[in-house]
Amino acid sequence: MEYFIQQLINGLTLGSIYGLIAIGYTMVYGIIGMINFAHGDIFMIGAFIALAVFLILTSVFGFAFLPLVLLIVLIVAMLFTSAWGWTVERLAYRPLRGSFRLAPLITAIGMSIVLQNFVQVTQGARVKPLPPQIQGGVTLMEGMNENGPIVVQLSYMQMIIILSTVVLMAGFTLLISRTALGRAQRACEQDRKMAALLGVNVDRTISLTFVMGAALAAVAGLMFLLLYGVIDFYIGFLAGVKAFTAAVLGGIGSLPGAMLGGLLIGLIEVFWSGYFTVEYKDVAAFSILAIVLIFLPSGLLGKPEVEKV
Amino acid sequence: MATSTSSLPAPARSSSLADSLRDAGTAALLVLVLGFFFLGVRTDIAPGGLTLTFRWGLLISAVAVVFAGRLALNLFVFKAKQPVTGRMAGILEGTDLSGLGKWLSRILLAFAIVLPFFFTVFFPDRDRQYIDLAILIMTYIMLGWGLNIVVGLAGLLDLGYVAFYAVGAYSFALLAQNFGFGFWMALPLAGLLAAFWGVILGFPVLRLRGDYLAIVTLAFGEIVRIVLLNWYQFTGGPDGISGIPRPTLLGLEFSRGDDGFAAFFGLQYDSIHRYIYLYYIIFILAIITNVVTMRLRRLPIGRAWEALREDEIACRSLGINTTNTKLTAFAIGAMFGGFAGSFFATRQGFISPESFTFLESAIILAIVVLGGLGSQIGVVIASVVMIGGIEMLRNLGFLSQIFGPGFDPTQYRMLIFGLAMVMIMVWKPRGLISTREPTVVLKEKKRIGADMVAQGEGH
Numbered sequence: 001m002e003y004f005i006q007q008l009i010n011g012l013t014l015g016s017i018y019g020l021i022a023i024g025y026t027m028v029y030g031i032i033g034m035i036n037f038a039h040g041d042i043f044m045i046g047a048f049i050a051l052a053v054f055l056i057l058t059s060v061f062g063f064a065f066l067p068l069v070l071l072i073v074l075i076v077a078m079l080f081t082s083a084w085g086w087t088v089e090r091l092a093y094r095p096l097r098g099s100f101r102l103a104p105l106i107t108a109i110g111m112s113i114v115l116q117n118f119v120q121v122t123q124g125a126r127v128k129p130l131p132p133q134i135q136g137g138v139t140l141m142e143g144m145n146e147n148g149p150i151v152v153q154l155s156y157m158q159m160i161i162i163l164s165t166v167v168l169m170a171g172f173t174l175l176i177s178r179t180a181l182g183r184a185q186r187a188c189e190q191d192r193k194m195a196a197l198l199g200v201n202v203d204r205t206i207s208l209t210f211v212m213g214a215a216l217a218a219v220a221g222l223m224f225l226l227l228y229g230v231i232d233f234y235i236g237f238l239a240g241v242k243a244f245t246a247a248v249l250g251g252i253g254s255l256p257g258a259m260l261g262g263l264l265i266g267l268i269e270v271f272w273s274g275y276f277t278v279e280y281k282d283v284a285a286f287s288i289l290a291i292v293l294i295f296l297p298s299g300l301l302g303k304p305e306v307e308k309v
Numbered sequence: 310m311a312t313s314t315s316s317l318p319a320p321a322r323s324s325s326l327a328d329s330l331r332d333a334g335t336a337a338l339l340v341l342v343l344g345f346f347f348l349g350v351r352t353d354i355a356p357g358g359l360t361l362t363f364r365w366g367l368l369i370s371a372v373a374v375v376f377a378g379r380l381a382l383n384l385f386v387f388k389a390k391q392p393v394t395g396r397m398a399g400i401l402e403g404t405d406l407s408g409l410g411k412w413l414s415r416i417l418l419a420f421a422i423v424l425p426f427f428f429t430v431f432f433p434d435r436d437r438q439y440i441d442l443a444i445l446i447m448t449y450i451m452l453g454w455g456l457n458i459v460v461g462l463a464g465l466l467d468l469g470y471v472a473f474y475a476v477g478a479y480s481f482a483l484l485a486q487n488f489g490f491g492f493w494m495a496l497p498l499a500g501l502l503a504a505f506w507g508v509i510l511g512f513p514v515l516r517l518r519g520d521y522l523a524i525v526t527l528a529f530g531e532i533v534r535i536v537l538l539n540w541y542q543f544t545g546g547p548d549g550i551s552g553i554p555r556p557t558l559l560g561l562e563f564s565r566g567d568d569g570f571a572a573f574f575g576l577q578y579d580s581i582h583r584y585i586y587l588y589y590i591i592f593i594l595a596i597i598t599n600v601v602t603m604r605l606r607r608l609p610i611g612r613a614w615e616a617l618r619e620d621e622i623a624c625r626s627l628g629i630n631t632t633n634t635k636l637t638a639f640a641i642g643a644m645f646g647g648f649a650g651s652f653f654a655t656r657q658g659f660i661s662p663e664s665f666t667f668l669e670s671a672i673i674l675a676i677v678v679l680g681g682l683g684s685q686i687g688v689v690i691a692s693v694v695m696i697g698g699i700e701m702l703r704n705l706g707f708l709s710q711i712f713g714p715g716f717d718p719t720q721y722r723m724l725i726f727g728l729a730m731v732m733i734m735v736w737k738p739r740g741l742i743s744t745r746e747p748t749v750v751l752k753e754k755k756r757i758g759a760d761m762v763a764q765g766e767g768h
Contacts, residue, residue, distance in 0.1 A: 029520075033520075034520070035520050035523070035524065048346065048347070049346045051352060051359075052346040052350045052352060052361075053346070055352060055359055055361050056350070056361065059360075059361060060361065080342060080343075080345065080346060083339065083342045083343055084343060087339060087343060091731070091735075092731050092735070095735045096734070096735060096738055099738040100738065100739070101519070102466065102678055102682070103678075103734050103738040103739075105466075105520070105523070106674070106675055106678045106679070106730060106734050107730065107731045107734045107735065109671045109674070109675065109730070110675070110727045110728070110729075110730030110731040110734065111727065111731060112727075113668070113671070113723055113724075113726060113727030113730065114724060114727035114728055114731065116723075117721075117723040117724035117727060118347065118724060119347065120720075121720055121721060121724060122347045122348055122351065123347065123351060123352060124351070124353065126354060128352055128354065128359060129354070129359070130359065131358065237667065241527065241528070241531070244524060245524075245528070248521070248524065279535070279538075279539040280535065280539065282531065282532075282535055283532050283535050283536070286528035286529075286531055286532050287528075287532070289524070289525065289528050290513060290514075290525050290528055290529070293517055293521055293524075293525055294513050294514070294516065294517070297516065297517065297521065
């Protein structure tokens with residue numbers, strides 16, 4: 001029981017990170033109907049920017065007050081990663097708007113290769129370890145099992161990740177449901193041509209969608225960096241595929257669905273590693289994706305696609 | 310700023326200069342923002358944790374290069390009274406390329422037949438390297454043609470094609486290791502096994518279309534790789550399988566001994582013989598792929614594939630069995646992938662899951678799409694340009710004299726590959742060859758633009 005609860009906490013933490021990345025996929029898919037393959041690498045870019053800012057603040061300026069440092073890192077990483085998201089859309093997707101569907105998928109794969117190799121060339125191929133910055137936690141339960149005493153712990157790091165995900169999601173939901181930008185975004189999602197006729201600047205809305213997705217991916221990147229303490233130029237691929245899996249599982253185009261899907265994928269992965277084998281945890285996640293798509297093609301919370309003849 | 314320039318009727322030349330400057334400034338600022346933490350700062354592992362190095366020189370030169378380049382583009386290309394590119398486009402469109410395609414393919418075929426002898430005669434000191442490169446390009450051409458059946462003809466977007474390549478390679482390697490099979494005995498079996506896996510993958514994804522199909526096939530490719538990586542007892546895990554036998558010519562080995570190929574024909578032993586032989590094997594395999602595809606296009610099954618690509622619902626209402634149509638496309642595409650995989654295993658003599666990553670699938674799909682979906686000659690051109698061009702970067706040693714001794718052009722191979730993918734796609738979204746020849750004609754045979762054809766959209 002204790003082991004189960006501990007795995008549940010770990011799964012929710014990992015799931016929050018996947019959920020934040022999945023939102024970027026689901027929003028872009030909702031608005032222009034393409035898989036933004038480079039989004040996982042935007043997440044990786046965010047993690048690298050966060051690492052650089054953190055090191056500059058602590059070693060060059062000598063900031064020691066950790067909460068302030070993390071806040072600055074978060075804001076700077078979100079801003080700079082957004083610039084990357086915007087640029088990718090401007091260079092690789094906007095010129096192909098209205099072209100046939102495979103073209104932006106190929107440029108997206110190309111952009112993913114470009115981003116990975118750009119980071120590899122400029123920052124080196126070796127992993128970057130960052131010692132754990134936030135230690136300690138709250139002990140929730142103590143018990144015994146056949147292997148000896150077992151402690152259920154909610155670390156401060158996990159608390160920060162889950163709390164900031166909840167706060168960000170709440171803010172983001174408000175942004176989509178209440179502001180003019182959110183209305184424009186939802187309008188473009190439903191009918192781009194009609195939205196344009198009614199005076200919505202479609203190109204700007206699509207750009208802002210990419211910017212928002214990239215900002216959330218940067219948050220996920222910072223969390224990944226703090227939680228695992230190791231990043232390299234290749235982390236974006238697997239995280240990206242799993243986050244896309246999460247978006248599809250939750251129903252692509254649906255924001256709560258992306259978050260739910262992210263949590264589910266995180267839980268599946270952690271429970272699989274906890275109870276079965278670590279090596280096949282990715283196989284478990286991918287198999288879930290295939291099974292869901294085959295039996296429930298519109299995902300858990302998605303709207304079924306009606307095909308008109 | 311904008312209002313002041315528009316209210317005063319300034320001379321056209323100076324306003325275009327101001328616009329160009331502003332635009333170049335924006336681009337430079339963007340590079341400054343994007344590059345700040347990547348070009349300007351570098352983190353490295355040091356004994357006491359991570360250290361930072363600042364490279365402001367690199368950052369500033371990158372910004373300056375972009376500013377100058379963008380300004381030059383603005384002044385002389387985008388905003389010039391007579392656009393330079395317009396003139397070039399006129400030349401390109403003026404010439405009639407339709408007759409050229411047939412001749413080009415004949416010339417390429419003739420060159421491909423004599424290629425090994427061309428290199429041994431004209432580049433005797435580098436012949437092995439060039440023939441090896443030709444083998445590599447030919448492998449990608451074959452993979453491209455195989456994937457073209459699935460994506461170009463049947464319109465099923467497959468991002469996990471490398472799985473069949475891996476199945477073919479591992480089938481041969483395991484058959485050779487456990488049962489002592491030679492290349493020629495294992496080749497048909499590897500193809501059959503790959504086709505079998507194609508059907509196994511095909512069944513669950515029959516209902517999926519478009520991007521969903523793409524992502525499930527990607528997941529399938531990754532599952533195959535992860536299983537190969539972790540099933541240590543069977544596949545050797547990350548260590549892979551080594552000692553895979555070389556192909557023989559009717560039992561003759563390409564070795565130095567008395568019973569080798571060279572001794573049998575009374576030739577001086579030379580390792581180049583084996584390369585030439587490998588080249589002809591993959592060349593013939595590729596030609597078989599192409600001929601089979603072209604013949605299948607004219608058979609009922611090939612027409613059903615193309616009909617399926619254009620409109621699945623119409624297909625079904627006309628009584629075409631879409632299940633069988635899709636499964637045969639997957640199986641035949643996978644079979645050629647399996648052949649190519651066997652060849653890869655025998656060429657390398659060693660295989661490991663490292664060789665079958667998603668990147669390989671992406672490269673094969675990129676070759677098919679960049680060449681122009683459904684176009685056979687397009688695949689050839691795209692393979693030569695992308696694979697050959699990337700490998701040529703290895704020969705640019707002289708660049709290190711310009712950029713300093715630490716400069717290694719091979720590091721930039723994949724970066725340039727990705728950029729080329731993006732640029733070719735933005736420039737020609739329908740691929741390099743953008744005309745198609747329909748298989749069914751009413752009165753006269755004529756080419757149509759590729760934008761008239763539904764492509765790889767999965768419905």
